[in-house]
Amino acid sequence: MRKRLIVAASAAVLVSALAGASPVVAASDEKSERRGDAADGAALDVTRVSVEQKLHEVTLRAGFATGAADALAAAGEGSSVCFKFMRDGRTLEICAVTRSGALRATRGGRTIAAEVKTSGDELVLRARESKLKLRPGVYRWTVLATAGVCDAALSTVPCTDVAPDAGAYEVRVWRVALAGCEAKGPLEVRRGPRKKKIALTFDDGPSSYTNSLLHTLDKHDARATFFMLGSQLGGKGPAMRRELAAGHELANHGWSHYPMGGGGPRATAELQRTQRAIRDATGFTPCAFRPPYGDTGPDLRRRARDLGLTSFIWSVDPRDWATPGTGSIVGNVLANTGPGAIILMHDGGGNRSQTLAAVPQILSSLKRRGYKFVTISELMKYERRFALVR
Numbered sequence: 001m002r003k004r005l006i007v008a009a010s011a012a013v014l015v016s017a018l019a020g021a022s023p024v025v026a027a028s029d030e031k032s033e034r035r036g037d038a039a040d041g042a043a044l045d046v047t048r049v050s051v052e053q054k055l056h057e058v059t060l061r062a063g064f065a066t067g068a069a070d071a072l073a074a075a076g077e078g079s080s081v082c083f084k085f086m087r088d089g090r091t092l093e094i095c096a097v098t099r100s101g102a103l104r105a106t107r108g109g110r111t112i113a114a115e116v117k118t119s120g121d122e123l124v125l126r127a128r129e130s131k132l133k134l135r136p137g138v139y140r141w142t143v144l145a146t147a148g149v150c151d152a153a154l155s156t157v158p159c160t161d162v163a164p165d166a167g168a169y170e171v172r173v174w175r176v177a178l179a180g181c182e183a184k185g186p187l188e189v190r191r192g193p194r195k196k197k198i199a200l201t202f203d204d205g206p207s208s209y210t211n212s213l214l215h216t217l218d219k220h221d222a223r224a225t226f227f228m229l230g231s232q233l234g235g236k237g238p239a240m241r242r243e244l245a246a247g248h249e250l251a252n253h254g255w256s257h258y259p260m261g262g263g264g265p266r267a268t269a270e271l272q273r274t275q276r277a278i279r280d281a282t283g284f285t286p287c288a289f290r291p292p293y294g295d296t297g298p299d300l301r302r303r304a305r306d307l308g309l310t311s312f313i314w315s316v317d318p319r320d321w322a323t324p325g326t327g328s329i330v331g332n333v334l335a336n337t338g339p340g341a342i343i344l345m346h347d348g349g350g351n352r353s354q355t356l357a358a359v360p361q362i363l364s365s366l367k368r369r370g371y372k373f374v375t376i377s378e379l380m381k382y383e384r385r386f387a388l389v390r
């Protein structure tokens with residue numbers, strides 16, 4: 001059973017939650033955890049802290065009882081404000097430290113490339129989540145501010161301040177996922193712009209072969225596009241989400257592999273149902289459609305675009321579905337691929353062991369020729385939308 005729940009918390013926040021193992025998708029791309037801490041007269045007195053995530057960018061803030069720059073200067077050389085993120089018995093310490101009068105960011109004691117500055121009564125540290133090494137999931141966190149020049153035995157005020165005073169805050173670091181792409185330009189495409197970019201496309205999956213294919217693509221740092229049949233997506237949510245998380249693109253191949261070149265309302269129904277199945281399982285709404293058998297026509301193209309889809313045929317077809325032998329598949333692709341190629345292969349619909357064996361050879365050879373493997377919407381320079389996903 002799949003239940004769809006839409007909560008509009010405010011104009012900016014729209015959360016659609018799916019029951020069971022499905023992800024929670026936040027249409028809003030910003031999440032913030034702000035916490036207060038009582039002023040207690042410490043040398044570096046932290047009064048509020050926050051962790052904010054805007055897609056890949058994470059901002060850590062510490063507010064002081066007085067101006068941040070003055071407070072840090074008064075606290076002396078070597079003063080630090082450290083955010084400690086704790087999970088599974090491990091602590092990740094991200095700090096802003098004053099050295100020679102300048103602020104720098106450190107992670108585990110080592111300087112990292114992050115923006116760190118004071119602004120009014122706030123200290124702000126900002127970096128990509130990968131730089132900070134914050135992984136998606138829930139962390140417990142605290143903030144420790146330590147004055148650099150302060151003798152605990154002599155000082156009339158505490159040399160350190162911790163927020164919160166007891167226990168820890170909690171924050172979820174969200175995974176950034178592709179939420180959609182915007183079709184534009186020609187309604188039908190057989191080949192991309194003549195750049196050194198190639199779109200590998202795989203139809204009729206996911207299947208038991210898909211995992212191994214994902215491993216190969218990842219090893220070669222290649223992104224691909226997966227055209228899926230709606231009728232086969234039951235129970236395939238985890239595989240689809242794996243594809244998306246690895247940077248690949250999901251796309252529409254109709255519902256039942258019915259030849260839709262004639263168009264008509266059935267074509268719309270096939271496309272619409274498949275769009276919904278992909279979106280419900282992954283939170284991603286495709287902008288690419290491949291007509292089964294390449295069977296196309298003007299009414300179909302129009303109907304596809306009305307649903308936000310471009311029809312993608314191909315420029316290279318090694319006929320891997322007919323299992324002509326691994327060598328034949330590799331030879332065909334290498335002989336026919338040029339700039340902007342759209343290569344048709346299959347990761348479902350039958351025994352795909354020849355395709356699987358061919359892909360690493362294809363990737364190595366084309367990479368040597370200077371090609372980059374991109375998703376279909378990257379090839380076409382379509383706008384892409386991202387969202388934070390649990």
Ligand code: ZN
Nearest residue numbers: 203204292293
């Ligand atoms: Zn197909």
